[in-house]
Amino acid sequence: MALKLTELPSKELPITSGHRVCAGCPEPMIIKQAILASNEPVVVGEATGCFEVSSCIFPYTSWNVNWYHNAFENAAAITSGMEAAYKALSKRGKVTEPINFIAFGGDGGTYDIGFQALSGAMERGHRMLYICMDNQAYMNTGIQRSGATPLGAWTTTCHVGKVRPGNVRASLRKDIVAIMAAHDIAYAAQASLSHWNDFMRKVQKALSYDGPSFITVLAPCPRGWRFPASETVNIAKLAVETGFWPLYEVDNGQWNVTFKPRELKPLEEFLKTQGRYAHLFKSEEGKQVIEHIKELVQYKLNYINHMAEATKGCEMNIFGRCALPEV
Amino acid sequence: MARKSVGLTGDYAVAEAMRQIDPDVVAVYPITPQTLIVEKFGEFVADGIVHTEFVPVESEHSALSACCGASAAGARTMTCTSSQGLALMHEILYIAAGNRHPIVMVDVNRALSAPINIHGDHSDTMGSRDAGWIHLYCFNGQEAYDSTIIATRIAENPNVYLPVIVGLDAFNISHNTERIELLDDQEVKDFVGEFNPPYSLLDLKYPVSVGAYFLPDYYMEARRKLQEVIQNSKKVIVEIHEEYNKKFGRNVPAIMETYKMEDAEYAILAMSSITGVAMLAADELRSKGIKAGVIRLRLFRPFPADELYEAISNLKGLAVVERADAYGAACAPIFSELSGACANKKKMPLMANYVIGLGGRDVKIKDMKSIFEDIVAKVNKGEVKDLRQYIGVKG
Numbered sequence: 001m002a003l004k005l006t007e008l009p010s011k012e013l014p015i016t017s018g019h020r021v022c023a024g025c026p027e028p029m030i031i032k033q034a035i036l037a038s039n040e041p042v043v044v045g046e047a048t049g050c051f052e053v054s055s056c057i058f059p060y061t062s063w064n065v066n067w068y069h070n071a072f073e074n075a076a077a078i079t080s081g082m083e084a085a086y087k088a089l090s091k092r093g094k095v096t097e098p099i100n101f102i103a104f105g106g107d108g109g110t111y112d113i114g115f116q117a118l119s120g121a122m123e124r125g126h127r128m129l130y131i132c133m134d135n136q137a138y139m140n141t142g143i144q145r146s147g148a149t150p151l152g153a154w155t156t157t158c159h160v161g162k163v164r165p166g167n168v169r170a171s172l173r174k175d176i177v178a179i180m181a182a183h184d185i186a187y188a189a190q191a192s193l194s195h196w197n198d199f200m201r202k203v204q205k206a207l208s209y210d211g212p213s214f215i216t217v218l219a220p221c222p223r224g225w226r227f228p229a230s231e232t233v234n235i236a237k238l239a240v241e242t243g244f245w246p247l248y249e250v251d252n253g254q255w256n257v258t259f260k261p262r263e264l265k266p267l268e269e270f271l272k273t274q275g276r277y278a279h280l281f282k283s284e285e286g287k288q289v290i291e292h293i294k295e296l297v298q299y300k301l302n303y304i305n306h307m308a309e310a311t312k313g314c315e316m317n318i319f320g321r322c323a324l325p326e327v
Numbered sequence: 328m329a330r331k332s333v334g335l336t337g338d339y340a341v342a343e344a345m346r347q348i349d350p351d352v353v354a355v356y357p358i359t360p361q362t363l364i365v366e367k368f369g370e371f372v373a374d375g376i377v378h379t380e381f382v383p384v385e386s387e388h389s390a391l392s393a394c395c396g397a398s399a400a401g402a403r404t405m406t407c408t409s410s411q412g413l414a415l416m417h418e419i420l421y422i423a424a425g426n427r428h429p430i431v432m433v434d435v436n437r438a439l440s441a442p443i444n445i446h447g448d449h450s451d452t453m454g455s456r457d458a459g460w461i462h463l464y465c466f467n468g469q470e471a472y473d474s475t476i477i478a479t480r481i482a483e484n485p486n487v488y489l490p491v492i493v494g495l496d497a498f499n500i501s502h503n504t505e506r507i508e509l510l511d512d513q514e515v516k517d518f519v520g521e522f523n524p525p526y527s528l529l530d531l532k533y534p535v536s537v538g539a540y541f542l543p544d545y546y547m548e549a550r551r552k553l554q555e556v557i558q559n560s561k562k563v564i565v566e567i568h569e570e571y572n573k574k575f576g577r578n579v580p581a582i583m584e585t586y587k588m589e590d591a592e593y594a595i596l597a598m599s600s601i602t603g604v605a606m607l608a609a610d611e612l613r614s615k616g617i618k619a620g621v622i623r624l625r626l627f628r629p630f631p632a633d634e635l636y637e638a639i640s641n642l643k644g645l646a647v648v649e650r651a652d653a654y655g656a657a658c659a660p661i662f663s664e665l666s667g668a669c670a671n672k673k674k675m676p677l678m679a680n681y682v683i684g685l686g687g688r689d690v691k692i693k694d695m696k697s698i699f700e701d702i703v704a705k706v707n708k709g710e711v712k713d714l715r716q717y718i719g720v721k722g
């Protein structure tokens with residue numbers, strides 16, 4: 001199904017207004033885009049985190065679709081169970097309609113504490129799409145660092161102090177897409193809510209495979225990144241346009257860049273929009289960190305381009321399909 | 328009707344029950360001494376004997392998480408574990424009960440680390456005792472088999488709708504080959520019946536949100552409700568046991584088994600397989616003219632306080648013998664529980680607590696005899712100096 005922006009508003013929204021996320025929160029945008037992209041009804045599994053606690057405050061719920069939350073680290077595992085139930089009950093003729101399973105988790109619940117459950121679920125081949133709402137820190141508990149927090153960023157567990165310039169680490173962040181792709185799943189991708197068309201196409205592609213898939217979506221958080229609530233989409237866009245958050249996919253082993261900015265904007269344009277990087281502009285050491293971030297950004301862009309080149313022709317549609325009989 | 332008596336280990340007996348129940352989803356992770364159940368059930372899956380969606384997960388945490396997802400999606404769901412596995416599930420145990428998922432879990436009772444030990448005691452399930460699960464403890468392999476079937480009906484009863492743990496002793500039951508009478512496949516099928524969940528995440532007509540966030544304005548009500556439901560489940564537990572026993576000519580006690588308690592003056596209260604040894608010791612004491620009896624507690628959650636009081640109130644002395652300890656507590660779990668339950672009772676026997684058989688330490692008739700003798704001596708002296716004693720400890 002081709003995506004038309006004009007048609008999207010006529011679709012029934014998977015979540016209602018009245019949830020209690022902060023103004024400008026990226027998470028409801030991501031959830032709407034993702035679920036609206038599905039041609040089949042969606043059942044959701046969610047990890048503990050910002051949107052979970054804000055969307056279902058008893059006795060209310062914002063969810064218009066079947067939704068299940070269990071704990072912080074097990075969104076992939078609970079969704080495995082739901083999908084297994086679907087298979088079992090289909091075999092017994094108790095469910096007949098097609099259903100897509102989508103698990104949502106924050107970066108903390110995905111890169112860190114939920115990593116094992118995610119790896120297990122991907123490796124086992126459940127038919128589910130796992131979407132990471134990647135705001136690059138533990139926002140729900142008050143902006144602590146996660147495995148997705150980039151070098152140089154401030155959080156409440158990597159403060160900016162006399163000897164520390166915010167988050168100190170070797171790389172920009174843990175490369176979750178590459179790690180997920182290394183599970184030999186049919187589809188892994190990186191997206192941004194600013195590029196809704198790209199993201200929704202990725203969701204459609206992911207859901208078209210009969211197996212597990214993974215997408216991480218950049219989710220700029222006004223509270224945690226320290227910017228005005230009206231800027232969420234603009235900042236996500238700048239992240240893409242500066243190369244900080246390249247848009248690409250690994251489709252059946254084939255790496256593809258899905259959006260190439262005509263000309264990369266200077267990284268500072270992205271960094272300076274956010275309080276989490278403000279300190280970097282104030283000292284010589286900070287400026288050196290910016291230079292290093294630039295190198296890392298460039299390295300990652302080169303890496304993705306090389307991978308795209310190297311995997312050319314890999315797309316053989318072998319992952320996510322099982323030649324074995326259903327038992 | 329083709330009932331068979333076969334020689335099976337306790338683990339294989341459970342696997343047979345699971346085959347006959349043919350649950351929709353089984354998510355498991357191996358751990359000694361439960362592994363045999365997973366392996367045997369895996370054979371049934373590989374041979375297409377069961378229709379189960381088998382999810383061999385990457386950890387116990389995910390095993391129970393997947394079970395929760397499956398159960399919320401309307402699937403009849405089972406898992407099994409032991410010791411460290413149950414400990415790793417700990418967080419999700421509370422969620423399974425709080426969300427009211429009727430999951431049946433067989434736990435092969437094994438000691439907890441450290442030091443690491445794969446042998447039997449009840450430390451694992453005792454550590455999980457307040458999570459909101461119904462707990463049934465088995466005497467032998469036959470009861471492990473029967474309990475697995477009974478537990479399915481209890482869990483799924485609309486007035487209960489709670490997860491159930493079936494505990495069986497590591498090695499003494501899990502690996503011991505016994506003569507097990509299996510019901511006919513059809514008998515089990517008819518007894519457990521169809522699973523008709525009141526809601527399902529796969530029901531697209533009526534979307535539900537499961538696992539909501541409760542602020543202080545509702546949390547206590549939800550938790551109070553859980554207490555009410557588990558307390559009231561006792562009635563259903565008894566009814567389902569009676570139905571099972573009547574239908575299949577069995578004698579599985581719902582709450583407790585009493586041995587020579589009619590005129591007993593001294594008794595041992597214990598759980599699971601070691602009560603057999605206590606019964607043999609009681610026989611020996613009786614031959615010496617001491618009126619000894621044994622109570623085997625089968626239902627630990629909900630705690631049958633009234634029935635237990637009724638059973639012990641006429642005794643002179645009661646020895647509460649436990650295969651678990653509670654570190655830093657005044658006494659081991661069952662003793663604390665029972666004395667708490669009887670706090671305001673006027674007529675109480677003298678009670679003492681004995682910890683035995685931790686980490687698979689053999690429990691002998693002579694140990695149980697010494698416990699009987701000790702409680703008799705305490706009653707004669709009219710005092711209990713050491714409330715908790717360790718039996719069979721070297722040095």
Ligand SMILES: Cc1ncc(C[n+]2csc(CCOP(=O)(O)OP(=O)(O)O)c2C)c(N)n1
Pocket residue numbers: 048049050051072073105106107108109110133135136137138139140141146
């Ligand atoms: C086992 C466990 N540890 C810690 C927590 C506390 N906790 C709840 S949400 C959260 C952070 C969530 O961060 P993330 O996954 O990035 O999602 P976000 O809130 O940013 O959307 C933490 C640490 C928890 N619920 N469970």
Ligand code: SF4
Pocket residue numbers: 021022023024025026027050051054135139140221222223224
């Ligand atoms: S802290 Fe950030 S991610 Fe969390 S609700 Fe607020 S804006 Fe959304």
